[in-house]
Amino acid sequence: MSSSLTGAGLVAGVVGAPVRHSLSPIIHNAWIAAAGLDAVYVPFSPSEAGFAALVTGFRGGAIRGLNVTLPFKEEALALADTPSAAAQAAGAANLLLFEADGGIIADNTDGAGLLAAFASQAPGFDPTAAPVVILGAGGAARGAAAAFLAAGAPEVRILNRTVARAETIALSLGGRVAALGLDAAEQAFAGAGAVINATSAGLTGQGALEVPIAATPASCVVMDMVYKPLQTPFLAQAEAEGRRTVDGLAMLIGQAVPSFTAFFGVRPPAGVDVRALALKTLGLNERI
Numbered sequence: 455m456s457s458s459l460t461g462a463g464l465v466a467g468v469v470g471a472p473v474r475h476s477l478s479p480i481i482h483n484a485w486i487a488a489a490g491l492d493a494v495y496v497p498f499s500p501s502e503a504g505f506a507a508l509v510t511g512f513r514g515g516a517i518r519g520l521n522v523t524l525p526f527k528e529e530a531l532a533l534a535d536t537p538s539a540a541a542q543a544a545g546a547a548n549l550l551l552f553e554a555d556g557g558i559i560a561d562n563t564d565g566a567g568l569l570a571a572f573a574s575q576a577p578g579f580d581p582t583a584a585p586v587v588i589l590g591a592g593g594a595a596r597g598a599a600a601a602f603l604a605a606g607a608p609e610v611r612i613l614n615r616t617v618a619r620a621e622t623i624a625l626s627l628g629g630r631v632a633a634l635g636l637d638a639a640e641q642a643f644a645g646a647g648a649v650i651n652a653t654s655a656g657l658t659g660q661g662a663l664e665v666p667i668a669a670t671p672a673s674c675v676v677m678d679m680v681y682k683p684l685q686t687p688f689l690a691q692a693e694a695e696g697r698r699t700v701d702g703l704a705m706l707i708g709q710a711v712p713s714f715t716a717f718f719g720v721r722p723p724a725g726v727d728v729r730a731l732a733l734k735t736l737g738l739n740e741r742i
């Protein structure tokens with residue numbers, strides 16, 4: 455929390471339902487404090503029906519902007535006047551910016567966060583070098599597929615328990631996307647440069663995903679968007695197979711960086727270990 459908020463302070467926040475366990479206020483307020491900004495970042499948790507009223511109420515720029523999390527990302531895109539190309543491709547917005555003239559800009563920094571996570575935890579990874587496999591076909595999977603296509607992946611293979619949902623994404627994103635069932639994992643993993651879990655399997659309390667990581671090339675990078683727990687059973691399996699891994703917390707921090715810059719007009723200050731802060735909040739001292 456900023457200790458020097460004045461009446462001229464800038465306000466941004468995060469909206470979701472639930473939002474109480476969001477790490478975003480901790481990350482953004484740490485950057486605000488370190489940068490000495492006259493600003494604050496607050497959580498909002500409207501009812502599902504109240505989201506549109508909340509967003510509409512901020513038209514005119516009473517606050518600078520909002521990060522948007524589940525379950526509102528698709529609705530956020532629909533409510534905005536000016537969607538970015540990234541938000542349109544993802545079919546969802548995780549960032550709304552309120553302009554003084556009443557307009558709302560929708561953007562999506564999750565894709566940038568995903569690529570930043572690879573850059574920080576798998577240095578040298580080249581998204582253009584080999585096919586990328588995405589497990590799952592919900593909003594997170596669609597966003598990841600769009601991000602890797604935009605980054606120049608030669609092919610994106612979407613594998614889902616329910617193949618029809620993968621086919622819907624493939625149809626909407628076009629030619630370089632293949633849709634397959636999870637039972638095709640062994641063939642799909644062959645030659646893959648990265649495998650990304652974008653299913654909710656692996657979340658604390660959910661079942662683990664059973665896939666043949668050993669069928670990937672030794673150079674394949676394995677990533678899980680889930681960060682509770684930080685080391686999912688899927689990542690543990692990948693590490694046991696000797697694969698490099700990328701975790702969901704790196705993506706969360708990666709999407710926060712461009713969000714902060716969009717809200718406050720400056721990049722997050724260097725030298726703040728927001729990952730350590732986030733791990734502490736998650737009850738972990740260091741990367742497992």
Ligand code: ATR
Nearest residue numbers: 590591592593594595614615616619653654655661
């Ligand atoms: P999102 O938050 O990304 O929008 P969602 O729409 O709830 O998520 O989708 C969750 C994804 O996790 C789906 O791809 C789902 O598979 P189905 O489409 O077949 O339901 C996948 N998923 C959830 N639990 C799973 C499990 N135990 N095994 C495999 N896939 C699972």
